[in-house]
Amino acid sequence: MSAMETHNDRVVIVGAGLAGFGVASGLRKLGHVGPITLLGEEAHAPYDRPPLSKQFQIDGDEAALRLSPEPLPEVQLLSGCPAVALDLEQRMVQLQDGRRLPWDRLVLATGTRPRMLPALATSPRVMSLRTLDDARALRQRLGAATRLLVVGGGPIGLELAAMAQQLGCHATVVEAGPRLMGRSAPALIAEHLLQHHRSQGVDIHLGRTVVSVEDNGLALLDDGKVLQADVVVVGIGVLANDGLAVAAGIDADDGIFVDGWCRTNVAGVFAVGDVTRQVHPLSGRLERMETWSNAQGQAAALAAALVEPATAKPYDETPWYWSDQGSLRLQCAGLTxxxxxxxxxxxxxxxxxxxxxxxxxxxxxxxxxxxxxxxxxxxxxxxxxxxxxxxxxxxxxxxxxxxxxxxxx
Ligand SMILES: Cc1cc2nc3c(=O)[nH]c(=O)nc-3n(C[C@H](O)[C@H](O)[C@H](O)COP(=O)(O)OP(=O)(O)OC[C@H]3O[C@@H](n4cnc5c(N)ncnc54)[C@H](O)[C@@H]3O)c2cc1C
Known part of the structure; x- marks a missing residue:
């Protein structure tokens, strides 16, 4: 297919987060002239998630979250409009409201959702943090709280613990593994973070889990210890929103498999961002990167590949992320x-x-x-x-x- 033909393609992007937004804006910037539809399940215009566990908890500044101050030129944004099925034969996306959208190129950018501990799922004090709505609710609760309990010693949990301390709310972190940041940072860095957070007054329990949270806020740990919490946030990782892809027969396993050009195993169907599983350039394993830089980088690479397929380069950036934990900025690249x-x-x-x-x-x-x-x-x-x-x-x-x-x- 020539570049001129692809310029006129109808592109439908499912998921209006950083990656979906990045593909839409990249296509427009690079001269794609065909119609672009960006479908978002959430009711909000595209926004950035990293501040939700950081500055937003302090200032509540929603304008600062927006990915673009103005709507993208000639991109049809359908917010609050989840896709519910993909028809790969007819090249149609089925929307929850009954509409069917035709596409020549389909981009899946559906991100992830938080994992929850089943034993805690129904407690009114327990929540997770992924969306702006979650962040608003958490901010409101923290405003009236004096004790935050975080389940999970990963980046988001530690960022929240540091934020809570700044807000005058005592934070406790319960981590099931033997150390903090088990999946995302080297042991020596984890030890430094442990000492730092403890020195700031955060209580950290390693090798423990929370087995129940009563409606009155009593949280029981697996060693019998009881903690009192006004708010409990579970931050124990995420699952890929790959259900649409799986139901349509696109190859996925807790993440849609893509190559360096963000191609799935189905011609004309691409995937970008947290929902993808790709070969890690250093480990050689198929991994989900779950980072801001990966979502942005894959989106830019895909937009370029769709507009100029002949000169497209595969996305092969060495994975990296940052995490702001109070006064510490952690940045990690490559292997741990x-x-x-x-x-x-x-x-x-x-x-x-x-x-x-x-x-x-x-x-x-x-x-x-x-x-x-x-x-x-x-x-x-x-x-x-x-x-x-x-x-x-x-x-x-x-x-x-x-x-x-x-x-x-
Ligand atoms: C609180 C928090 C803090 C973070 N901090 C950092 C950080 O400091 N550094 C860092 O590198 N990364 C950070 N991240 C990770 C980073 O934000 C993500 O990697 C990035 O947002 C991924 O973008 P995405 O577009 O792939 O997915 P998402 O941002 O999850 O967007 C996917 C969108 O698709 C929508 N969607 C899902 N299914 C459908 C459907 N069927 N129809 C329509 N829409 C659908 C979802 O509702 C969602 O809005 C953080 C994430 C969170 C939650």
């Missing part, structure tokens, strides 16, 4: 484990980078309050650097120069 590690900077100073290598190649960079070094080292990681621990950890290493050398090699 290697066979060798080195520190750049001193953890006691509050600003440092943990570098990790596997078989002589840089495989992971994790920074605490060291954004400049992180951004340079992330580029070395992406370039497949084999520079040694001695070189990269040296306090006088000129990282900018090393990046330039690596990129011109």
């Amino acid at each position: 484990e290697g066979d060798t590690h080195a520190l750049r900077g001193d953890p006691a100073s509050g600003s440092f980078v943990l570098l990790q290598w596997k078989a002589g190649r840089l495989c992971g960079v994790s920074a605490i309050n060291a954004a400049r070094d992180f951004n340079l080292l992330r580029r070395l990681l992406a370039a497949g650097s084999t520079l040694t621990p001695e070189v990269l950890a040296a306090p006088d290493a000129n990282l900018k120069q090393l990046v330039q050398q690596a990129q011109s090699a």
Whole structure:
């Protein structure tokens, strides 16, 4: 198909989060002239989620969340309008309100939903945090609360615990694993976070879980301990919203399988963002990335591929994310484990980078309050650097120069 033909395609995007919005805006910017429809299950215009567990809990500023101050030019946004089925033969999307939308290119950007502990699901004090509506409800409850209990010691739970402390609400975190951030950060970083949050007054219970929460706020842990909580937030990970895809026969397993061009196994059907499962460029495993940068990067790559298929490049950015936990900015790229590690900077100073290598190649960079070094080292990681621990950890290493050398090699 020539570029001119694809420019006129009818594109329907299911899911109006960061990834869906990114595809729509990218297509328009790159000159796609055919109709674009962006379908959102939520009643809101596209907004950004990271502030929901951070600044939004303090200032409640909803305008600051919007992904675009103005509606996207000539994009039909249907908010509060879930898609309920895909007809791949007829190339139609079935909407809940009975309408059927035809497409030439279909993009699935349906994101994820929080996992819940079944034993806690019906308690009126228990909630999760994914949407603006969740964040509004949590903010309202925190305003009247003095004790927050967070189940899950991952990034969102720790961000919330830090926010609650800032709001004068005592936070307790209960984590089932032996350490914090078990899936998303190296052990040494997790230990630093543990010490930091404890020093700020957050109570943290490792290797424990919450078995019940009474309507009066009494929470029972599996070791028999009882805690009192006004609000309980469960942050134990997410599940992919891949039900539409699965029902239509698109390959998925808690995440829609895509290649570097965001293609599914069905011609003309693409998927982007948290809902996808793709090959991790460093581990080689099929993984869900669940990060802002992945949603944005895949969306931009797909828009480019749809407008100019002949020159399209696969999306292969080294995965990375950030997490603001009170006064700490954590940034992690690549893998969380290697066979060798080195520190750049001193953890006691509050600003440092943990570098990790596997078989002589840089495989992971994790920074605490060291954004400049992180951004340079992330580029070395992406370039497949084999520079040694001695070189990269040296306090006088000129990282900018090393990046330039690596990129011109
Ligand atoms: C509280 C919070 C804090 C975060 N903080 C960070 C951070 O600090 N750093 C970071 O890197 N990442 C962070 N993230 C992750 C980041 O926000 C996500 O990776 C990103 O939002 C993924 O975008 P997405 O468009 O793929 O999915 P989503 O943002 O989940 O959007 C998917 C949209 O699709 C809609 N949808 C689902 N099914 C249908 C349907 N059938 N029909 C129509 N619409 C449908 C959903 O309602 C949703 O609005 C955070 C996430 C949360 C929830």
